[in-house]
Amino acid sequence: MQFPSRGNWSGAVGFVLAAMGSAVGLGNVWRYPYITGQYGGAAFILLYIGCVLAIGVPLLMAEFLIGRKTQRNPVGAFRALRPGSPWVLTGWLGIVAGFVILSYYGVVAGWVLHYVYLSAINAFAGASPDQIAAMFAALSSNHILQIFWLMILMLLTIGVVVRGVSSGIETGNKIMMPLLFVLLLGLMVYAAQTPGAATGLDFLLHPKWEKLGPIAVLEALGQALFSLSLGMGAMITYGSYLSRDTSLVKCSLFVAAGDTLVAILAGFVVFPLVFSFGLEPSVGPGLIFQTMPIAFAQLPGGYWVALAFFVLLTFAALTSTISLLEVACAYFIDEQGWSRRRASWTLGGAIFLLGIPSALGGEFLDFMDSLATNYLLPCGALLIALFTGWGLSHNERRTEFYLADASTVRFRGWSILIRFVTPVALVLIFLHQLRIL
Numbered sequence: 001m002q003f004p005s006r007g008n009w010s011g012a013v014g015f016v017l018a019a020m021g022s023a024v025g026l027g028n029v030w031r032y033p034y035i036t037g038q039y040g041g042a043a044f045i046l047l048y049i050g051c052v053l054a055i056g057v058p059l060l061m062a063e064f065l066i067g068r069k070t071q072r073n074p075v076g077a078f079r080a081l082r083p084g085s086p087w088v089l090t091g092w093l094g095i096v097a098g099f100v101i102l103s104y105y106g107v108v109a110g111w112v113l114h115y116v117y118l119s120a121i122n123a124f125a126g127a128s129p130d131q132i133a134a135m136f137a138a139l140s141s142n143h144i145l146q147i148f149w150l151m152i153l154m155l156l157t158i159g160v161v162v163r164g165v166s167s168g169i170e171t172g173n174k175i176m177m178p179l180l181f182v183l184l185l186g187l188m189v190y191a192a193q194t195p196g197a198a199t200g201l202d203f204l205l206h207p208k209w210e211k212l213g214p215i216a217v218l219e220a221l222g223q224a225l226f227s228l229s230l231g232m233g234a235m236i237t238y239g240s241y242l243s244r245d246t247s248l249v250k251c252s253l254f255v256a257a258g259d260t261l262v263a264i265l266a267g268f269v270v271f272p273l274v275f276s277f278g279l280e281p282s283v284g285p286g287l288i289f290q291t292m293p294i295a296f297a298q299l300p301g302g303y304w305v306a307l308a309f310f311v312l313l314t315f316a317a318l319t320s321t322i323s324l325l326e327v328a329c330a331y332f333i334d335e336q337g338w339s340r341r342r343a344s345w346t347l348g349g350a351i352f353l354l355g356i357p358s359a360l361g362g363e364f365l366d367f368m369d370s371l372a373t374n375y376l377l378p379c380g381a382l383l384i385a386l387f388t389g390w391g392l393s394h395n396e397r398r399t400e401f402y403l404a405d406a407s408t409v410r411f412r413g414w415s416i417l418i419r420f421v422t423p424v425a426l427v428l429i430f431l432h433q434l435r436i437l
């Protein structure tokens, strides 16, 4: 069955850029560099690439395959493949996860918008580290301001999603993703000339093998899942607009490579700046909002560097929020017969309301983050792997796989990974998240 009215990508390039846009997000720019530093630099990068190839790519292919095969949203996809079975809960879990993630991710993306504004009015110039810390504190305690930026962020997201798959989402990604790469490369060249470049590179590239342990492996796996937007059907949804003549292997490899490259390059921007000013490569969002502006305040041309950095982050965040909103929209369009206009505005509005508690206090935001990354995503990813590897028959898997890629070797390799390696790895992450391991 085909649903021509649902919309389609104009081709493989548009699809790959959009999926890469979903994957490349705030997770790449702050979380990845920071954990790389913490877990031994280059050694961790190699481990991470291993996880992306062994777990990320097979799962990406699984989500694309389910989407392309059914041409449906996550709930509709499981319903179409196994009518009346509990597998449909996997789809529901994805829709719920999309709401949860977007509600708090939108608040953090709203902070990024505020920092674009602060950069534009040259607020960092000559500011002392204390003044810069005070700017973040002022934002954190100003609920109205955070709600305002969350609203702007949601309006931008809705504005893209409402225009549909090819003229909205694809066009948005085709503009923002190349600009993101240009800004990233420009910032990298700049960072390489700062005095801390050598220390920063050493911090990232000097392999500290002793820091690699079982926990580092689990961290790398968890990060790979989050960074590739896996486990909640975002990639099922994007795969559902894909035509059958596109190779799943190639697309998945491109998306994973682009996402990983941005993460690694982000480290090459962040750490030279951090070390040039003797700053702490500290934890999480603080690195972006509190530490980086200290560097911008003192750098020659800091005004433009700051602006480029936060605009880059805005593009990274926006291409991800678009895909998060699209998951829920696809469900209401496919299954409830809503128009795209009604779905985007209603769901975007609902998610805005759900985001307000996260804007009111950091604790709720942390709770939503932990709920999504520690429970919903690993659980969803495990169910998707089990469904693809064991729920679908060998023939169902092969027929869909072979449509654009009739390679026995690649099919066999993927089957082994998705049936055995991925589920075992996911169970281990899950136990780790639950503090059992």
Ligand code: TRP
Binding pocket: 022, 023, 024, 025, 026, 027, 028, 101, 226, 227, 228, 229, 230, 232, 234, 320, 321, 323, 324
């Ligand atoms: N991959 C995004 C990032 O790195 C975050 C994310 C996680 C996401 N799950 C998602 C984005 C699902 C879109 C859809 O920041």
